[in-house]
Amino acid sequence: MINFINLILTILRIIKYLISDTKRYSIILLTIFYYRPKSIIEIGVYRGVRAKEMIQAAQIFNKNIEYFGFDLFEMINKKIQRKELSKIPYSKKDIKNILSKYAKVKLFKGYTSKTLNKLKNKKVDLIFIDGGHRLDTIKNDWNKSKKFQKKNTIIIFDDYYLDNKKIIRNFGCNLVVNKIDEKKYLKKLFFFTDTFVHLRQRLNIKMVLLKKLNNE
Numbered sequence: 001m002i003n004f005i006n007l008i009l010t011i012l013r014i015i016k017y018l019i020s021d022t023k024r025y026s027i028i029l030l031t032i033f034y035y036r037p038k039s040i041i042e043i044g045v046y047r048g049v050r051a052k053e054m055i056q057a058a059q060i061f062n063k064n065i066e067y068f069g070f071d072l073f074e075m076i077n078k079k080i081q082r083k084e085l086s087k088i089p090y091s092k093k094d095i096k097n098i099l100s101k102y103a104k105v106k107l108f109k110g111y112t113s114k115t116l117n118k119l120k121n122k123k124v125d126l127i128f129i130d131g132g133h134r135l136d137t138i139k140n141d142w143n144k145s146k147k148f149q150k151k152n153t154i155i156i157f158d159d160y161y162l163d164n165k166k167i168i169r170n171f172g173c174n175l176v177v178n179k180i181d182e183k184k185y186l187k188k189l190f191f192f193t194d195t196f197v198h199l200r201q202r203l204n205i206k207m208v209l210l211k212k213l214n215n216e
């Protein structure tokens, strides 16, 4: 049965994003609306905002949603924040309190180079890769996320930078995404581009959607 409250909430959130400076987030909710995932992995939980929105969008069609979140949580500090071009998240305990009201939630604290190995024997419907922004971190997150994929798993990458050849040498998912084999994955750059300024550089950002085409 359709959950009409979550349907209305999700429609309002999509409208809110469409009239904001972060239009690309509307696409995550539209993707969930279309593909109806029952299990979600988010790499980079931050303050749990997208997590809550993704869970509630998924619950429009399925009551029982599994959510797995990976973050440094309280392990982050200013140095790591700068190195990863990242943000300061809430603690694991706070996020657990926030998200457990909505779904079955499992959180993993620490560097994803270690924590992604801790979730075993799990295939999921949707993976959102939005953790550390360093190229090596994103490479690790992509490679380790492969074991959670099955045919039709949707993977969304944030931080695909346009018109900036310099930054993509060290940050963002461009070099990872550009190498992904299109015989194995359907690959689409999402329509919306958001712009923000970081360290006096203007960054134009897109999200990328991948759909795994087979079980290999």
Ligand SMILES: C[S@@+](CC[C@H](N)C(=O)[O-])C[C@H]1O[C@@H](n2cnc3c(N)ncnc32)[C@H](O)[C@@H]1O
Residues within 6 Å of the ligand: 042, 043, 044, 045, 046, 047, 048, 049, 050, 051, 070, 071, 072, 073, 076, 084, 086, 087, 088, 089, 110, 111, 112, 113, 130, 131, 132, 133, 137
């Ligand atoms: C951009 S924020 C995530 C935003 C969130 N997905 C959202 O849409 O609200 C990036 C998060 O990744 C986490 N992070 C950065 N580097 C990491 C690493 N190497 N391992 C695990 N988490 C990391 C940060 O603590 C931060 O909370």
